[in-house]
Amino acid sequence: MIHVEHLRKTFTTRTGRFLSAGRRTHEAVRDVSFHIPRGEIVGYLGPNGAGKSTTVKILTGLLVPDSGAVTVGGLTPWQDRRRHVARLGAVFGQRTTLWWDLPVIESLRLLRHVYRIPHATWQANLTTFTDLLDLGPFLHTPARALSLGQRMRADLAAALLHDPELLFLDEPTVGLDVVAKERIRDFIAHINREREVTVLLTTHDLGDVERLARRVLIIDHGQLLFDGDLARLQAAYGSQRELHVDFDGPVAQPEVPGLTLLSHEPGRATYAFTGAAADPIARVTAHAPVRDLTVREPDIEATIRRIYEGDLLRAGIR
Template sequence: MIMIEVSHLVKEFKIPVQKKGRFAAVRNLFSSEHTIKRAVDDITFSVDDGEIVGFIGKNGAGKSTTIKMLSGILQPTSGNVTVDGIKPFEQRMENAKQIGVVFGQKTQLWWDVPLIESYRLLKEIYKIEDGTYRKNLDRYIPMLDLEEVINKPVRQMSLGQRVKADICAALLHDPKILFLDEPTIGVDVVSKKYLHDFISEINREKGTTVLLTTHDMGDIEKLCSRVVVIDSGHLMYDGDLESMVQKFGVIRSLMIEFDEPVGDFQVENAKLTRSEGNRKWFSFHRSEATPMELIRSIGDKYPVHDIEIIEPDIEEIVRKLYESK
Protein backbone atom coordinates (compact mmCIF):
# COMPACT_ATOMS: atom_id res chain seq x y z
CA MET A 1 0.00 0.00 0.00
CA ILE A 2 1.34 3.44 -0.96
CA MET A 3 1.36 5.85 1.99
CA ILE A 4 3.01 8.88 0.35
CA GLU A 5 2.67 9.66 -3.35
CA VAL A 6 4.41 12.59 -5.04
CA SER A 7 3.85 13.21 -8.75
CA HIS A 8 5.60 15.91 -10.83
CA LEU A 9 5.85 18.13 -7.75
CA VAL A 10 7.01 21.72 -8.29
CA LYS A 11 7.48 24.53 -5.78
CA GLU A 12 8.48 28.03 -6.89
CA PHE A 13 9.18 31.09 -4.78
CA LYS A 14 9.05 34.73 -5.90
CA ILE A 15 12.24 36.57 -4.95
CA PRO A 16 11.94 40.40 -5.02
CA VAL A 17 14.57 42.18 -7.09
CA GLN A 18 16.36 44.66 -4.81
CA LYS A 19 16.84 48.13 -6.27
CA LYS A 20 20.13 49.94 -5.88
CA GLY A 21 21.14 53.55 -5.77
CA ARG A 22 19.39 56.64 -4.47
CA PHE A 23 16.07 56.08 -2.66
CA ALA A 24 16.48 52.31 -3.23
CA ALA A 25 14.64 51.45 -0.01
CA VAL A 26 11.62 53.51 -1.04
CA ARG A 27 11.61 52.16 -4.60
CA ASN A 28 11.76 48.59 -3.27
CA LEU A 29 8.50 49.21 -1.40
CA PHE A 30 6.63 49.94 -4.62
CA SER A 31 8.42 47.59 -7.02
CA SER A 32 6.73 44.40 -8.24
CA GLU A 33 9.86 43.14 -9.97
CA HIS A 34 10.86 39.65 -8.93
CA THR A 35 12.69 36.52 -10.05
CA ILE A 36 11.44 32.97 -9.78
CA LYS A 37 13.37 30.46 -7.69
CA ARG A 38 12.36 26.83 -8.34
CA ALA A 39 13.15 24.99 -5.10
CA VAL A 40 11.54 21.69 -6.12
CA ASP A 41 11.56 20.81 -9.81
CA ASP A 42 9.23 18.10 -11.12
CA ILE A 43 10.03 15.30 -8.66
CA THR A 44 8.11 12.02 -8.51
CA PHE A 45 8.41 9.28 -5.91
CA SER A 46 6.30 7.19 -3.55
CA VAL A 47 6.75 5.64 -0.11
CA ASP A 48 5.04 2.40 0.89
CA ASP A 49 3.29 1.84 4.20
CA GLY A 50 5.85 0.95 6.89
CA GLU A 51 8.97 2.03 4.94
CA ILE A 52 11.81 4.08 6.41
CA VAL A 53 13.18 6.18 3.55
CA GLY A 54 16.20 8.47 3.69
CA PHE A 55 15.63 11.74 1.81
CA ILE A 56 19.07 13.25 1.33
CA GLY A 57 20.82 16.06 -0.49
CA LYS A 58 23.03 19.10 -0.06
CA ASN A 59 21.92 22.32 1.66
CA GLY A 60 19.37 24.06 -0.53
CA ALA A 61 18.56 20.87 -2.46
CA GLY A 62 14.83 21.12 -1.71
CA LYS A 63 14.48 18.53 1.06
CA SER A 64 12.86 20.70 3.72
CA THR A 65 10.61 22.38 1.14
CA THR A 66 9.33 18.96 0.08
CA ILE A 67 8.69 17.96 3.72
CA LYS A 68 6.75 21.19 4.25
CA MET A 69 4.54 20.41 1.25
CA LEU A 70 3.97 16.86 2.50
CA SER A 71 3.00 18.17 5.93
CA GLY A 72 0.64 20.83 4.51
CA ILE A 73 2.69 23.87 5.55
CA LEU A 74 3.41 24.91 1.94
CA GLN A 75 1.16 24.74 -1.11
CA PRO A 76 2.72 23.18 -4.23
CA THR A 77 3.03 25.39 -7.30
CA SER A 78 2.04 22.41 -9.44
CA GLY A 79 1.95 18.64 -9.31
CA ASN A 80 0.17 16.31 -6.93
CA VAL A 81 0.85 15.17 -3.37
CA THR A 82 -1.17 12.68 -1.34
CA VAL A 83 -0.43 11.41 2.15
CA ASP A 84 -2.51 8.31 2.90
CA GLY A 85 -5.01 9.52 0.29
CA ILE A 86 -5.23 13.06 1.70
CA LYS A 87 -4.06 16.21 -0.09
CA PRO A 88 -2.03 17.89 2.68
CA PHE A 89 -2.54 21.59 1.89
CA GLU A 90 -6.22 21.25 1.01
CA GLN A 91 -7.04 19.01 4.00
CA ARG A 92 -4.62 20.32 6.61
CA MET A 93 -6.60 19.31 9.71
CA GLU A 94 -7.17 15.76 8.50
CA ASN A 95 -3.51 15.49 7.46
CA ALA A 96 -2.27 16.80 10.83
CA LYS A 97 -4.09 13.99 12.63
CA GLN A 98 -2.19 11.28 10.77
CA ILE A 99 1.34 12.73 10.71
CA GLY A 100 4.04 13.55 13.21
CA VAL A 101 6.67 16.14 12.29
CA VAL A 102 10.03 16.97 13.88
CA PHE A 103 12.23 19.79 12.61
CA GLY A 104 15.64 19.46 14.23
CA GLN A 105 16.16 23.21 14.69
CA LYS A 106 12.60 24.01 15.82
CA THR A 107 10.50 22.66 18.65
CA GLN A 108 6.77 22.11 19.09
CA LEU A 109 7.22 22.12 22.87
CA TRP A 110 6.45 25.09 25.14
CA TRP A 111 9.77 26.60 26.18
CA ASP A 112 9.03 27.73 29.75
CA VAL A 113 6.78 24.99 31.08
CA PRO A 114 7.74 21.48 32.28
CA LEU A 115 7.90 18.87 29.53
CA ILE A 116 4.95 16.91 30.94
CA GLU A 117 2.76 20.04 30.63
CA SER A 118 3.64 20.29 26.92
CA TYR A 119 2.53 16.69 26.52
CA ARG A 120 -0.75 17.38 28.35
CA LEU A 121 -1.43 20.32 26.05
CA LEU A 122 -0.73 18.17 22.97
CA LYS A 123 -3.11 15.55 24.36
CA GLU A 124 -5.90 18.14 24.31
CA ILE A 125 -4.93 19.57 20.91
CA TYR A 126 -4.95 16.14 19.24
CA LYS A 127 -7.88 14.89 21.38
CA ILE A 128 -5.90 11.80 22.37
CA GLU A 129 -7.85 9.28 24.44
CA ASP A 130 -6.67 8.87 28.05
CA GLY A 131 -5.69 5.22 27.58
CA THR A 132 -3.69 5.87 24.41
CA TYR A 133 -1.95 8.89 25.95
CA ARG A 134 -0.97 7.02 29.12
CA LYS A 135 0.15 3.90 27.24
CA ASN A 136 2.32 5.86 24.79
CA LEU A 137 3.82 8.06 27.50
CA ASP A 138 4.67 5.06 29.69
CA ARG A 139 6.27 3.35 26.69
CA TYR A 140 8.17 6.23 25.11
CA ILE A 141 9.62 8.03 28.14
CA PRO A 142 11.86 5.13 29.29
CA MET A 143 12.72 4.19 25.68
CA LEU A 144 14.02 7.72 25.11
CA ASP A 145 15.60 8.10 28.56
CA LEU A 146 13.41 11.09 29.46
CA GLU A 147 12.58 10.17 33.07
CA GLU A 148 14.98 12.75 34.53
CA VAL A 149 13.68 15.68 32.47
CA ILE A 150 9.94 15.01 32.34
CA ASN A 151 9.29 17.69 34.99
CA LYS A 152 11.93 20.15 33.75
CA PRO A 153 11.17 23.22 31.62
CA VAL A 154 12.18 22.61 28.00
CA ARG A 155 14.63 25.54 28.12
CA GLN A 156 16.72 23.66 30.70
CA MET A 157 17.23 20.60 28.49
CA SER A 158 20.26 19.77 26.39
CA LEU A 159 19.78 19.65 22.61
CA GLY A 160 19.80 15.84 22.63
CA GLN A 161 17.15 15.71 25.36
CA ARG A 162 15.01 18.26 23.55
CA VAL A 163 15.10 16.36 20.24
CA LYS A 164 14.15 13.12 22.00
CA ALA A 165 11.31 14.96 23.75
CA ASP A 166 10.14 16.38 20.39
CA ILE A 167 10.06 12.92 18.79
CA CYS A 168 8.06 11.60 21.74
CA ALA A 169 5.63 14.51 21.32
CA ALA A 170 5.27 13.83 17.57
CA LEU A 171 4.22 10.23 18.27
CA LEU A 172 1.81 10.68 21.18
CA HIS A 173 -1.25 10.64 18.90
CA ASP A 174 -0.15 7.45 17.07
CA PRO A 175 0.44 9.01 13.62
CA LYS A 176 0.74 6.71 10.63
CA ILE A 177 3.59 8.78 9.20
CA LEU A 178 6.58 10.47 10.82
CA PHE A 179 8.50 13.24 9.03
CA LEU A 180 11.95 13.82 10.53
CA ASP A 181 13.84 16.84 9.19
CA GLU A 182 17.48 16.82 10.39
CA PRO A 183 16.55 15.30 13.78
CA THR A 184 20.12 14.50 14.87
CA ILE A 185 21.87 17.73 13.88
CA GLY A 186 24.16 18.72 16.77
CA VAL A 187 22.99 15.77 18.88
CA ASP A 188 25.52 13.84 20.98
CA VAL A 189 26.47 10.23 20.21
CA VAL A 190 24.54 8.71 23.15
CA SER A 191 21.31 10.55 22.24
CA LYS A 192 21.72 9.46 18.59
CA LYS A 193 21.87 5.83 19.72
CA TYR A 194 18.62 6.25 21.67
CA LEU A 195 16.98 7.92 18.65
CA HIS A 196 18.11 5.23 16.20
CA ASP A 197 16.90 2.41 18.45
CA PHE A 198 13.62 4.17 19.19
CA ILE A 199 12.75 4.93 15.56
CA SER A 200 13.57 1.35 14.52
CA GLU A 201 11.47 -0.08 17.34
CA ILE A 202 8.42 2.12 16.61
CA ASN A 203 8.66 1.22 12.92
CA ARG A 204 8.74 -2.51 13.74
CA GLU A 205 6.11 -2.37 16.46
CA LYS A 206 3.55 -0.01 14.92
CA GLY A 207 4.47 -0.03 11.23
CA THR A 208 4.99 3.75 11.26
CA THR A 209 6.13 5.09 7.90
CA VAL A 210 9.19 7.35 8.27
CA LEU A 211 10.63 9.91 5.85
CA LEU A 212 14.00 11.07 7.16
CA THR A 213 16.02 14.01 5.85
CA THR A 214 19.55 14.24 7.21
CA HIS A 215 23.15 15.16 6.48
CA ASP A 216 24.32 12.46 8.88
CA MET A 217 25.04 9.38 6.77
CA GLY A 218 25.18 7.37 10.00
CA ASP A 219 21.42 7.93 10.34
CA ILE A 220 20.90 6.56 6.83
CA GLU A 221 23.05 3.47 7.44
CA LYS A 222 21.37 2.67 10.77
CA LEU A 223 17.76 3.25 9.73
CA CYS A 224 17.14 3.22 5.97
CA SER A 225 17.16 0.47 3.38
CA ARG A 226 16.07 2.90 0.66
CA VAL A 227 17.26 6.40 -0.23
CA VAL A 228 15.94 9.24 -2.36
CA VAL A 229 18.64 11.74 -3.38
CA ILE A 230 17.70 15.25 -4.48
CA ASP A 231 19.86 18.10 -5.81
CA SER A 232 18.80 21.62 -6.80
CA GLY A 233 15.19 20.45 -6.72
CA HIS A 234 15.81 17.53 -9.09
CA LEU A 235 15.51 13.85 -8.23
CA MET A 236 18.91 12.20 -8.74
CA TYR A 237 18.47 8.72 -7.33
CA ASP A 238 15.64 6.62 -5.94
CA GLY A 239 16.44 3.07 -4.93
CA ASP A 240 17.71 0.77 -2.23
CA LEU A 241 20.82 1.72 -0.31
CA GLU A 242 22.67 -1.47 -1.23
CA SER A 243 22.22 -0.83 -4.98
CA MET A 244 23.59 2.69 -4.58
CA VAL A 245 26.59 1.27 -2.73
CA GLN A 246 27.10 -1.36 -5.45
CA LYS A 247 26.90 1.24 -8.23
CA PHE A 248 28.85 4.14 -6.73
CA GLY A 249 30.86 2.50 -3.95
CA VAL A 250 32.92 0.26 -6.20
CA ILE A 251 36.22 0.62 -4.34
CA ARG A 252 36.47 -1.48 -1.16
CA SER A 253 39.40 -1.89 1.24
CA LEU A 254 40.97 -4.82 3.02
CA MET A 255 43.13 -4.47 6.15
CA ILE A 256 45.40 -7.40 6.95
CA GLU A 257 47.40 -7.76 10.16
CA PHE A 258 50.31 -10.20 9.95
CA ASP A 259 51.90 -12.24 12.72
CA GLU A 260 55.15 -10.36 12.13
CA PRO A 261 56.30 -7.39 10.01
CA VAL A 262 56.57 -8.08 6.26
CA GLY A 263 57.91 -5.93 3.44
CA ASP A 264 55.61 -4.16 1.00
CA PHE A 265 54.31 -6.36 -1.81
CA GLN A 266 51.73 -6.24 -4.59
CA VAL A 267 48.64 -8.42 -5.00
CA GLU A 268 46.85 -9.10 -8.28
CA ASN A 269 43.68 -6.99 -8.70
CA ALA A 270 44.48 -4.90 -5.60
CA LYS A 271 46.58 -1.86 -4.72
CA LEU A 272 48.64 -1.40 -1.57
CA THR A 273 47.51 1.95 -0.13
CA ARG A 274 48.98 1.98 3.37
CA SER A 275 51.54 0.13 5.50
CA GLU A 276 51.87 0.51 9.26
CA GLY A 277 53.69 -1.90 11.57
CA ASN A 278 52.29 -5.40 11.06
CA ARG A 279 49.30 -4.04 9.14
CA LYS A 280 48.72 -3.34 5.45
CA TRP A 281 45.73 -1.87 3.63
CA PHE A 282 44.75 -2.82 0.08
CA SER A 283 42.06 -1.23 -2.11
CA PHE A 284 40.26 -3.20 -4.80
CA HIS A 285 37.38 -2.87 -7.26
CA ARG A 286 34.39 -4.96 -6.23
CA SER A 287 33.95 -6.27 -9.81
CA GLU A 288 37.58 -7.42 -10.11
CA ALA A 289 38.18 -9.27 -6.85
CA THR A 290 36.47 -10.54 -3.71
CA PRO A 291 37.87 -10.21 -0.18
CA MET A 292 38.18 -14.01 0.10
CA GLU A 293 40.26 -14.21 -3.09
CA LEU A 294 42.67 -11.59 -1.78
CA ILE A 295 42.86 -13.14 1.68
CA ARG A 296 43.57 -16.56 0.17
CA SER A 297 46.25 -15.16 -2.13
CA ILE A 298 48.00 -13.27 0.68
CA GLY A 299 47.51 -16.01 3.27
CA ASP A 300 49.29 -18.52 1.02
CA LYS A 301 52.47 -16.42 1.28
CA TYR A 302 52.37 -14.81 4.73
CA PRO A 303 50.95 -15.82 8.16
CA VAL A 304 47.82 -13.70 8.75
CA HIS A 305 46.78 -12.73 12.29
CA ASP A 306 43.64 -10.67 11.63
CA ILE A 307 41.59 -9.15 8.79
CA GLU A 308 39.04 -6.38 8.34
CA ILE A 309 36.91 -5.66 5.26
CA ILE A 310 36.23 -1.91 5.01
CA GLU A 311 33.20 -0.88 2.97
CA PRO A 312 33.12 2.53 1.24
CA ASP A 313 31.87 5.44 3.32
CA ILE A 314 28.29 6.46 2.49
CA GLU A 315 29.24 10.15 2.34
CA GLU A 316 31.87 9.33 -0.26
CA ILE A 317 29.31 7.33 -2.25
CA VAL A 318 26.85 10.25 -2.27
CA ARG A 319 29.66 12.61 -3.36
CA LYS A 320 30.45 10.31 -6.29
CA LEU A 321 26.76 10.19 -7.18
CA TYR A 322 26.71 14.01 -7.38
CA GLU A 323 29.89 14.04 -9.46
CA SER A 324 28.41 11.54 -11.92
CA LYS A 325 25.53 13.86 -12.85
Protein backbone atom coordinates in the same frame (compact mmCIF):
# COMPACT_ATOMS: atom_id res chain seq x y z
CA MET B 1 0.98 6.17 2.23
CA ILE B 2 2.71 8.95 0.29
CA HIS B 3 2.15 9.48 -3.41
CA VAL B 4 4.01 12.25 -5.18
CA GLU B 5 3.60 12.80 -8.91
CA HIS B 6 5.41 15.39 -11.02
CA LEU B 7 5.83 17.80 -8.15
CA ARG B 8 7.02 21.28 -9.05
CA LYS B 9 7.67 24.34 -6.94
CA THR B 10 9.26 27.58 -8.05
CA PHE B 11 10.12 30.47 -5.76
CA THR B 12 10.30 34.04 -6.89
CA THR B 13 12.68 36.24 -4.97
CA ARG B 14 12.92 39.96 -5.33
CA THR B 15 16.39 41.25 -5.92
CA GLY B 16 17.55 44.79 -5.27
CA ARG B 17 15.53 47.42 -3.51
CA PHE B 18 13.07 50.13 -4.38
CA LEU B 19 12.70 50.86 -8.07
CA SER B 20 15.65 48.82 -9.21
CA ALA B 21 13.94 45.68 -7.90
CA GLY B 22 14.06 42.72 -10.21
CA ARG B 23 12.76 39.22 -9.91
CA ARG B 24 14.62 35.98 -9.93
CA THR B 25 12.96 32.59 -10.02
CA HIS B 26 14.42 29.52 -8.45
CA GLU B 27 13.13 26.05 -9.20
CA ALA B 28 13.26 24.38 -5.79
CA VAL B 29 11.61 21.17 -6.91
CA ARG B 30 11.26 20.09 -10.54
CA ASP B 31 9.24 17.12 -11.57
CA VAL B 32 9.76 14.92 -8.54
CA SER B 33 7.77 11.69 -8.24
CA PHE B 34 7.93 8.91 -5.67
CA HIS B 35 5.76 6.57 -3.66
CA ILE B 36 6.29 5.43 -0.12
CA PRO B 37 4.26 2.47 1.14
CA ARG B 38 3.02 2.24 4.71
CA GLY B 39 5.54 1.18 7.31
CA GLU B 40 8.68 2.06 5.36
CA ILE B 41 11.57 4.20 6.59
CA VAL B 42 12.98 6.30 3.79
CA GLY B 43 16.09 8.42 3.98
CA TYR B 44 15.75 11.66 2.05
CA LEU B 45 19.18 13.01 1.23
CA GLY B 46 20.62 15.96 -0.57
CA PRO B 47 22.89 18.94 0.01
CA ASN B 48 21.53 22.15 1.52
CA GLY B 49 19.20 23.93 -0.85
CA ALA B 50 18.65 20.82 -2.94
CA GLY B 51 14.87 20.86 -2.45
CA LYS B 52 14.58 18.54 0.55
CA SER B 53 12.89 20.93 2.91
CA THR B 54 10.61 22.24 0.14
CA THR B 55 9.39 18.70 -0.46
CA VAL B 56 8.87 18.12 3.26
CA LYS B 57 7.01 21.42 3.62
CA ILE B 58 4.69 20.40 0.80
CA LEU B 59 4.12 16.95 2.27
CA THR B 60 3.31 18.42 5.68
CA GLY B 61 0.91 20.93 4.16
CA LEU B 62 2.97 24.03 4.99
CA LEU B 63 3.56 24.83 1.37
CA VAL B 64 1.37 24.64 -1.74
CA PRO B 65 3.17 23.39 -4.88
CA ASP B 66 2.84 24.97 -8.32
CA SER B 67 1.82 21.72 -9.94
CA GLY B 68 1.82 18.02 -9.42
CA ALA B 69 -0.29 15.66 -7.37
CA VAL B 70 0.39 14.79 -3.76
CA THR B 71 -1.67 12.55 -1.55
CA VAL B 72 -0.71 11.49 1.91
CA GLY B 73 -2.93 8.73 3.23
CA GLY B 74 -5.55 9.71 0.67
CA LEU B 75 -5.60 13.42 1.53
CA THR B 76 -4.08 16.36 -0.28
CA PRO B 77 -2.03 17.99 2.49
CA TRP B 78 -2.74 21.67 1.79
CA GLN B 79 -6.44 21.22 1.13
CA ASP B 80 -7.49 19.69 4.40
CA ARG B 81 -4.83 20.92 6.77
CA ARG B 82 -6.34 20.01 10.11
CA ARG B 83 -7.38 16.46 9.17
CA HIS B 84 -4.03 15.91 7.48
CA VAL B 85 -1.79 17.11 10.31
CA ALA B 86 -3.81 15.18 12.89
CA ARG B 87 -2.34 12.00 11.39
CA LEU B 88 1.28 13.04 11.21
CA GLY B 89 4.05 13.81 13.61
CA ALA B 90 7.09 15.95 12.92
CA VAL B 91 10.37 16.56 14.68
CA PHE B 92 12.67 19.25 13.41
CA GLY B 93 16.08 18.94 15.01
CA GLN B 94 16.79 22.65 15.17
CA ARG B 95 13.65 23.72 16.93
CA THR B 96 11.32 22.39 19.55
CA THR B 97 7.54 22.21 19.59
CA LEU B 98 7.53 22.10 23.37
CA TRP B 99 6.48 25.08 25.44
CA TRP B 100 9.82 26.62 26.28
CA ASP B 101 9.19 27.70 29.86
CA LEU B 102 6.94 24.85 30.94
CA PRO B 103 7.86 21.45 32.37
CA VAL B 104 7.90 18.77 29.64
CA ILE B 105 4.92 16.96 31.15
CA GLU B 106 2.79 20.09 30.83
CA SER B 107 3.60 20.37 27.14
CA LEU B 108 2.63 16.75 26.70
CA ARG B 109 -0.64 17.38 28.55
CA LEU B 110 -1.40 20.39 26.35
CA LEU B 111 -0.77 18.31 23.24
CA ARG B 112 -3.33 15.81 24.45
CA HIS B 113 -5.93 18.58 24.15
CA VAL B 114 -4.54 20.01 20.93
CA TYR B 115 -4.75 16.59 19.23
CA ARG B 116 -7.85 15.51 21.17
CA ILE B 117 -6.18 12.28 22.25
CA PRO B 118 -8.36 9.95 24.35
CA HIS B 119 -7.03 9.95 27.88
CA ALA B 120 -6.34 6.20 27.98
CA THR B 121 -4.35 6.34 24.73
CA TRP B 122 -2.38 9.32 25.93
CA GLN B 123 -1.61 7.67 29.24
CA ALA B 124 -0.52 4.41 27.62
CA ASN B 125 1.71 6.20 25.12
CA LEU B 126 3.22 8.39 27.79
CA THR B 127 4.10 5.34 29.87
CA THR B 128 5.63 3.55 26.87
CA PHE B 129 7.66 6.54 25.69
CA THR B 130 8.80 7.46 29.17
CA ASP B 131 10.16 3.96 29.43
CA LEU B 132 11.72 3.72 25.96
CA LEU B 133 13.19 7.22 25.91
CA ASP B 134 13.92 7.42 29.62
CA LEU B 135 11.99 10.67 29.98
CA GLY B 136 11.43 10.17 33.70
CA PRO B 137 14.39 12.19 35.01
CA PHE B 138 13.35 15.36 33.20
CA LEU B 139 9.56 15.18 32.79
CA HIS B 140 9.20 17.98 35.30
CA THR B 141 12.02 20.13 33.94
CA PRO B 142 11.20 23.14 31.74
CA ALA B 143 12.12 22.60 28.08
CA ARG B 144 14.57 25.49 28.15
CA ALA B 145 16.65 23.70 30.79
CA LEU B 146 17.00 20.41 28.86
CA SER B 147 20.15 19.23 27.16
CA LEU B 148 19.94 18.83 23.39
CA GLY B 149 19.60 15.06 23.66
CA GLN B 150 16.89 15.28 26.32
CA ARG B 151 15.03 17.86 24.28
CA MET B 152 15.13 15.69 21.20
CA ARG B 153 13.75 12.72 23.15
CA ALA B 154 10.98 14.85 24.61
CA ASP B 155 10.17 16.19 21.14
CA LEU B 156 10.01 12.68 19.73
CA ALA B 157 7.56 11.67 22.45
CA ALA B 158 5.53 14.82 21.79
CA ALA B 159 5.34 14.01 18.08
CA LEU B 160 4.09 10.49 18.64
CA LEU B 161 1.58 10.84 21.50
CA HIS B 162 -1.36 10.94 19.09
CA ASP B 163 -0.37 7.73 17.27
CA PRO B 164 0.46 9.33 13.93
CA GLU B 165 0.67 7.09 10.87
CA LEU B 166 3.48 9.14 9.43
CA LEU B 167 6.52 10.72 11.04
CA PHE B 168 8.71 13.43 9.51
CA LEU B 169 12.16 13.64 11.01
CA ASP B 170 14.57 16.40 10.13
CA GLU B 171 18.11 15.95 11.43
CA PRO B 172 16.93 14.05 14.52
CA THR B 173 20.45 13.37 15.76
CA VAL B 174 22.24 16.58 14.83
CA GLY B 175 24.69 17.72 17.49
CA LEU B 176 24.31 14.62 19.67
CA ASP B 177 27.01 12.31 20.96
CA VAL B 178 27.30 8.71 19.80
CA VAL B 179 25.34 7.21 22.69
CA ALA B 180 22.49 9.69 22.38
CA LYS B 181 22.35 9.15 18.61
CA GLU B 182 22.12 5.41 19.07
CA ARG B 183 19.31 5.72 21.60
CA ILE B 184 17.25 7.85 19.24
CA ARG B 185 17.90 5.55 16.27
CA ASP B 186 16.84 2.56 18.37
CA PHE B 187 13.65 4.33 19.31
CA ILE B 188 12.79 5.24 15.72
CA ALA B 189 13.44 1.69 14.58
CA HIS B 190 11.26 0.46 17.42
CA ILE B 191 8.21 2.58 16.72
CA ASN B 192 8.53 1.81 12.99
CA ARG B 193 8.59 -1.91 13.71
CA GLU B 194 5.99 -2.06 16.47
CA ARG B 195 3.56 0.59 15.30
CA GLU B 196 4.09 0.52 11.54
CA VAL B 197 4.76 4.24 11.51
CA THR B 198 5.99 5.39 8.12
CA VAL B 199 9.09 7.55 8.53
CA LEU B 200 10.56 10.10 6.15
CA LEU B 201 14.00 10.98 7.42
CA THR B 202 15.94 13.97 6.12
CA THR B 203 19.45 14.09 7.43
CA HIS B 204 23.05 14.85 6.72
CA ASP B 205 24.13 12.11 9.07
CA LEU B 206 24.59 8.99 6.98
CA GLY B 207 24.81 6.97 10.16
CA ASP B 208 21.09 7.63 10.60
CA VAL B 209 20.41 6.36 7.10
CA GLU B 210 22.61 3.29 7.29
CA ARG B 211 21.09 2.31 10.61
CA LEU B 212 17.43 3.01 9.80
CA ALA B 213 16.60 3.22 6.12
CA ARG B 214 16.62 0.47 3.57
CA ARG B 215 15.62 2.87 0.88
CA VAL B 216 17.00 6.31 0.04
CA LEU B 217 15.87 9.18 -2.13
CA ILE B 218 18.59 11.53 -3.27
CA ILE B 219 17.71 14.98 -4.53
CA ASP B 220 19.88 17.77 -5.88
CA HIS B 221 19.04 20.96 -7.74
CA GLY B 222 15.39 20.06 -7.27
CA GLN B 223 15.67 16.80 -9.15
CA LEU B 224 15.46 13.28 -7.83
CA LEU B 225 18.79 11.62 -8.68
CA PHE B 226 18.27 8.26 -7.08
CA ASP B 227 15.45 6.27 -5.59
CA GLY B 228 16.21 2.79 -4.41
CA ASP B 229 17.91 0.44 -2.01
CA LEU B 230 20.90 1.61 -0.11
CA ALA B 231 22.68 -1.58 -1.18
CA ARG B 232 21.89 -0.88 -4.83
CA LEU B 233 23.26 2.62 -4.45
CA GLN B 234 26.55 1.20 -3.25
CA ALA B 235 26.65 -1.38 -6.00
CA ALA B 236 25.78 1.04 -8.78
CA TYR B 237 27.77 4.08 -7.82
CA GLY B 238 30.07 3.06 -5.04
CA SER B 239 32.19 0.63 -7.02
CA GLN B 240 35.33 2.82 -7.14
CA ARG B 241 37.75 1.32 -4.65
CA GLU B 242 40.99 2.97 -3.61
CA LEU B 243 44.48 1.55 -3.38
CA HIS B 244 46.85 3.41 -1.02
CA VAL B 245 50.48 2.58 -1.65
CA ASP B 246 53.66 3.33 0.35
CA PHE B 247 56.66 2.86 -1.92
CA ASP B 248 60.05 1.90 -0.70
CA GLY B 249 61.52 5.33 -1.28
CA PRO B 250 60.66 8.20 -3.68
CA VAL B 251 59.30 7.24 -7.04
CA ALA B 252 60.02 9.34 -10.13
CA GLN B 253 57.04 8.07 -12.13
CA PRO B 254 53.96 7.42 -9.93
CA GLU B 255 51.70 6.76 -12.94
CA VAL B 256 50.95 3.08 -13.40
CA PRO B 257 49.52 1.88 -16.71
CA GLY B 258 45.90 0.74 -16.36
CA LEU B 259 45.25 2.53 -13.03
CA THR B 260 43.82 5.99 -12.30
CA LEU B 261 46.13 8.08 -10.15
CA LEU B 262 44.10 10.02 -7.59
CA SER B 263 46.90 11.71 -5.62
CA HIS B 264 50.57 11.33 -4.91
CA GLU B 265 53.47 12.68 -2.88
CA PRO B 266 57.08 11.47 -2.79
CA GLY B 267 57.00 7.83 -1.82
CA ARG B 268 53.26 7.60 -1.65
CA ALA B 269 50.28 7.35 -4.05
CA THR B 270 46.57 6.62 -4.17
CA TYR B 271 44.92 4.89 -7.14
CA ALA B 272 41.31 4.20 -8.03
CA PHE B 273 40.16 0.94 -9.55
CA THR B 274 37.09 -1.17 -10.02
CA GLY B 275 36.54 -4.84 -9.42
CA ALA B 276 39.02 -7.21 -7.80
CA ALA B 277 42.21 -5.91 -6.17
CA ALA B 278 44.63 -8.63 -7.30
CA ASP B 279 45.38 -7.19 -10.75
CA PRO B 280 46.00 -3.56 -9.60
CA ILE B 281 48.23 -4.79 -6.77
CA ALA B 282 50.23 -6.86 -9.22
CA ARG B 283 50.62 -3.87 -11.52
CA VAL B 284 51.81 -1.58 -8.72
CA THR B 285 54.30 -4.05 -7.26
CA ALA B 286 55.69 -4.64 -10.74
CA HIS B 287 56.05 -0.88 -11.22
CA ALA B 288 58.24 -0.12 -8.16
CA PRO B 289 59.29 -1.67 -4.83
CA VAL B 290 56.40 -1.39 -2.38
CA ARG B 291 56.66 -1.29 1.44
CA ASP B 292 52.97 -1.37 2.31
CA LEU B 293 49.56 -1.11 0.68
CA THR B 294 45.92 -0.83 1.72
CA VAL B 295 42.66 -1.24 -0.14
CA ARG B 296 39.96 1.16 0.99
CA GLU B 297 36.28 0.42 0.42
CA PRO B 298 34.13 3.33 -0.76
CA ASP B 299 31.88 4.70 1.97
CA ILE B 300 28.35 5.81 1.31
CA GLU B 301 29.28 9.39 2.08
CA ALA B 302 31.84 9.42 -0.72
CA THR B 303 29.36 7.75 -3.02
CA ILE B 304 26.74 10.35 -2.39
CA ARG B 305 29.26 13.14 -2.71
CA ARG B 306 30.12 11.81 -6.12
CA ILE B 307 26.49 11.80 -7.11
CA TYR B 308 26.08 15.40 -5.96
CA GLU B 309 29.19 16.47 -7.75
CA GLY B 310 27.61 15.27 -10.93
CA ASP B 311 30.30 12.72 -11.73
CA LEU B 312 27.57 10.30 -12.54
CA LEU B 313 24.80 10.46 -15.00
CA ARG B 314 21.89 12.58 -13.99
CA ALA B 315 19.22 10.18 -15.17
CA GLY B 316 19.95 7.70 -12.42
CA ILE B 317 18.53 4.20 -12.31
CA ARG B 318 14.99 4.73 -11.13
